[in-house]
Amino acid sequence: MNKSKKRVLVTGGTGYIGSHTTVELINAGYEPIIIDNLSNSSIEVLDNIEKITGIKPSFEQFDITDLKKLEAFFEKYSEIEAIIHFAANKAVGESVQKPLMYYHNNLVTLINLLKCQLKYNVPNIVFSSSCTVYGQPEKLPVTEQTPKQEAESPYGNTKQVNEEILIDTIKANPNIHGIALRYFNPIGAHPTALIGELPLGVPNCLVPFLTQTVAGIREQLSVFGSDYNTPDGTAIRDYINVVDLSKAHVIAIERLIENKGKSNFEIFNLGTGNGLSVLDIVNGFEKATGIKVNHKIVDRRAGDVEQIWANTSYANQELGWKAETSIEATLLSAWNWEKNIRGIK
Ligand code: NAD
Ligand code: WQD
Numbered sequence: 001m002n003k004s005k006k007r008v009l010v011t012g013g014t015g016y017i018g019s020h021t022t023v024e025l026i027n028a029g030y031e032p033i034i035i036d037n038l039s040n041s042s043i044e045v046l047d048n049i050e051k052i053t054g055i056k057p058s059f060e061q062f063d064i065t066d067l068k069k070l071e072a073f074f075e076k077y078s079e080i081e082a083i084i085h086f087a088a089n090k091a092v093g094e095s096v097q098k099p100l101m102y103y104h105n106n107l108v109t110l111i112n113l114l115k116c117q118l119k120y121n122v123p124n125i126v127f128s129s130s131c132t133v134y135g136q137p138e139k140l141p142v143t144e145q146t147p148k149q150e151a152e153s154p155y156g157n158t159k160q161v162n163e164e165i166l167i168d169t170i171k172a173n174p175n176i177h178g179i180a181l182r183y184f185n186p187i188g189a190h191p192t193a194l195i196g197e198l199p200l201g202v203p204n205c206l207v208p209f210l211t212q213t214v215a216g217i218r219e220q221l222s223v224f225g226s227d228y229n230t231p232d233g234t235a236i237r238d239y240i241n242v243v244d245l246s247k248a249h250v251i252a253i254e255r256l257i258e259n260k261g262k263s264n265f266e267i268f269n270l271g272t273g274n275g276l277s278v279l280d281i282v283n284g285f286e287k288a289t290g291i292k293v294n295h296k297i298v299d300r301r302a303g304d305v306e307q308i309w310a311n312t313s314y315a316n317q318e319l320g321w322k323a324e325t326s327i328e329a330t331l332l333s334a335w336n337w338e339k340n341i342r343g344i345k
Pocket of ligand 2: 090092129130131132184185186205206209223224225235237304
């Protein structure tokens with residue numbers, strides 16, 4: 001072990017947000033150690049992290065729901081200063097079909113990690129939460145105090161319950177400190193185009209579906225609904241660049257390790273503070289790349305909220321963090337990533 005570098009366990013570290021955060025941790029001088037069962041990512045990500053940073057992070061492949069294996073991990077790696085817990089199943093629609101799979105994976109992984117934090121004295125945890133906890137809020141933009149709404153899906157409910165599990169565990173064990181980061185809509189890829197999002201099958205999310213359409217894998221992008229109460233009638237979200245998002249994790253880790261928090265458990269919204277419509281994304285992509293997006297307006301998608309974007313003042317003030325990348329640069333990075341994985345020149 002490199003004694004001068006602080007060790008951070010990154011669960012789900014070969015996944016989309018985990019791989020970008022691993023790069024930022026290495027850039028900031030930390031020693032990330034990844035656990036991933038590769039259920040939704042590939043081992044080649046490690047080589048690409050090495051190409052970007054010059055360092056190949058330590059990697060252990062196993063399922064975090066297996067407590068024995070997790071304990072063996074903590075026996076092997078001592079002096080871990082913090083955990084960033086990304087590992088989870090994240091497909092909203094699939095969670096409606098397979099609720100037990102989602103409750104098991106998303107709850108047991110966190111419970112096992114907290115058990116090990118207590119047993120092996122790991123003081124800090126950052127948890128990946130989501131704007132899904134707000135549902136359709138009455139007032140916009142949403143602050144961290146905006147009331148949560150009943151979850152629309154088992155996936156969304158796992159995020160709410162996970163936050164409760166963290167609150168109760170930290171209340172009972174003041175030696176553990178935690179931060180929950182509520183991401184809005186993470187998009188884009190690393191500017192090197194070496195890491196990015198790898199959706200399995202037909203993407204549900206807007207930007208991967210859009211880039212696959214432009215790459216010729218999908219025939220046409222369906223814009224779900226044009227009769228919302230928004231300026232152009234299409235739904236509004238807060239799209240946050242994945243590298244900007246990842247940088248906030250490094251700041252959160254530093255805040256925990258240096259004990260700078262206002263309380264033992266804190267929550268931060270991570271978004272840009274700007275709401276963009278589906279058509280803004282289509283137009284932004286066309287402007288950034290000069291390529292037309294074949295799209296048509298269809299009916300609303302069941303379960304979609306009309307509009308949501310973040311009030312990011314708390315993260316701006318307390319973390320000294322702000323999203324910096326323009327939407328055009330972010331959409332261009334998503335396209336460069338799509339081109340790279342499809343071998344398009
Ligand atoms: P991802 O699927 O790309 O990454 C998650 C990784 O965790 C994958 O590599 C997967 O193989 C691994 N994993 C899952 N279950 C595991 C287990 N039991 N043991 C070990 N590894 C396991 O997802 P992502 O987009 O990077 O999301 C990361 C986190 O952020 C998730 O908790 C997700 O719910 C949350 N989040 C994501 C978004 C988004 O739109 N991408 C938005 C809000 C919150
Ligand atoms: C964005 C907008 C769609 C696809 C999901 C999860 C949420 C969080 C982030 C994890 C919506 C529209 C989409 C398409 C479209 N994940 N759209 N055509 O639904 O805001 O959030 O990811 O926590 O929990 O629900 O993201 O990218 O699916 O949709 O018109 O083919 O794009 O209707 O308005 P969403 P999204």
